[in-house]
Amino acid sequence: MNVQAEIPYKASAYKSDLKPVWCPGCGDYHVLLSMSKALAELQRKPEEVAVVSGIGCSSRMPAYLNCYGFHGVHGRALPLATGLKVARPDLTVLVAGGDGDGFSIGGNHFLHACRRNIDLTYIVMDNRVYGMTKGQPSPTTEPDWDSALSPGGTGLSPFHPLVIALASGANFVARAFSGEVNRTAEILVEAIEHPGFSFVQILSPCVTFRPEQRNWKDMIHPAPVGETDDPGRAARRIMTDDNFNIGILYRGTRRPYDTKSNQNPKALDQLDTGFAI
Ligand code: SF4
Ligand code: MG
Numbered sequence: 001m002n003v004q005a006e007i008p009y010k011a012s013a014y015k016s017d018l019k020p021v022w023c024p025g026c027g028d029y030h031v032l033l034s035m036s037k038a039l040a041e042l043q044r045k046p047e048e049v050a051v052v053s054g055i056g057c058s059s060r061m062p063a064y065l066n067c068y069g070f071h072g073v074h075g076r077a078l079p080l081a082t083g084l085k086v087a088r089p090d091l092t093v094l095v096a097g098g099d100g101d102g103f104s105i106g107g108n109h110f111l112h113a114c115r116r117n118i119d120l121t122y123i124v125m126d127n128r129v130y131g132m133t134k135g136q137p138s139p140t141t142e143p144d145w146d147s148a149l150s151p152g153g154t155g156l157s158p159f160h161p162l163v164i165a166l167a168s169g170a171n172f173v174a175r176a177f178s179g180e181v182n183r184t185a186e187i188l189v190e191a192i193e194h195p196g197f198s199f200v201q202i203l204s205p206c207v208t209f210r211p212e213q214r215n216w217k218d219m220i221h222p223a224p225v226g227e228t229d230d231p232g233r234a235a236r237r238i239m240t241d242d243n244f245n246i247g248i249l250y251r252g253t254r255r256p257y258d259t260k261s262n263q264n265p266k267a268l269d270q271l272d273t274g275f276a277i
Contacts, residue, residue: 008043011036016066025214027178027204028058031125034181034202035065035094038188042092049092052081054101057132058125058204061096075106078113081120089259092192095122100130103139103159110161114168117196118257123188124161124199125178127206127213135209147209161201163238166231166250171196173234173250177220178204183246190248196256203244216244223247 014036022028039049049067053059055074062069068091072080081095102110102124113120128145130136137150139159146153166173172194176184184202191198203220205213223245228234234250 009040009046011040014039014046014049014066016064018063020060020064022057022060023208025205025207026057027127027202027206027213028061028125030178030181031058031096031123031184031202031204032061032064034176034178034184034188035061035096035123037181037185038192039067041185041189042192044092048090049094050081050084050088051094051096052077052084053096054106055132056098056101056130057206058096058098059101075101075104075109077101078106078109078120078122082113082116082118085118085120086259089119093120094192095120097122097124098131098138099124099126099128099140099159099161100133100136100138103161107139107159111164111168114165114170114197114199116257117169117171117254118259119195119197121188121191121198121200123191123202125202125204126161127204127210128158129206129209131206131209145210160239161199162249163235165199166235166238169197169254170199170250171252171254171256172198172248173238174198174200174248175223175246176200176202177216177246178202179217180220180246187248190251194251196252196254219244220246223249227251229253 046067051062051065052070053062054077062071077095077097081093085093128140130138137154143155144153162173174187176187191200227248
């Protein structure tokens with residue numbers, strides 16, 4: 001990690017020397033920029049930030065950021081980040097990944113991370129497809145998406161991550177669009193600063209396997225009503241929106257998990273004593 005001696009940190013201070021290997025035009029480039037801008041806005045020192053991911057195109061994110069990073073196995077980013085945050089509550093822990101990684105193989109972890117309400121920020125770059133493995137339908141794919149790997153579409157109802165996050169106990173729920181770099185950075189700043197588990201779905205086009213998603217830039221619009229701290233009201237709004245309204249949709253007051261209460265764990269030999277026969 002290249003740690004800058006001087007502050008203030010600019011967004012460029014959070015970019016690593018590695019050149020991303022994403023396809024030209026992939027929305028994830030913009031998310032990288034938004035994350036860098038958000039960290040610069042917050043003036044978090046790179047050595048006080050950790051980014052944890054699973055597997056997939058967007059899960060390459062830790063390599064491209066100049067802070068601590070952990071590229072884990074498929075679907076396991078959230079339990080890794082949970083352990084890290086409990087052990088090191090002083091760190092700002094961000095979790096980055098995609099819709100396949102987070103909602104399919106990692107779906108169970110998603111529910112319980114929301115329920116535990118640990119102070120993590122989960123950033124999901126949702127392109128409604130498995131990009132890295134060449135275009136299979138993901139949990140958020142539309143039922144009628146016709147492709148070589150899903151002729152005629154799957155016919156399956158898509159997973160609704162925002163309302164599931166809300167119902168499972170997340171304390172902050174937002175939707176952003178990768179093409180709106182500054183707005184996304186603003187939402188990420190709010191998400192990082194809000195205590196507890198923050199979930200940000202970023203619509204991030206996969207221009208290779210879903211080229212029609214280039215049209216998302218014409219479909220997105222600001223949320224027609226302001227944020228709420230009422231989960232019931234937020235749920236009704238999220239369930240009836242068009243999936244393209246952008247903004248903070250719920251900012252709650254649920255009590256976050258107290259990571260500081262775990263700071264004096266029993267030594268291993270004490271635990272062994274407890275289990276001695
Ligand atoms: Fe981005 Fe899709 Fe290419 Fe993956 S396959 S890098 S998601 S455009
Ligand atoms: Mg995906």
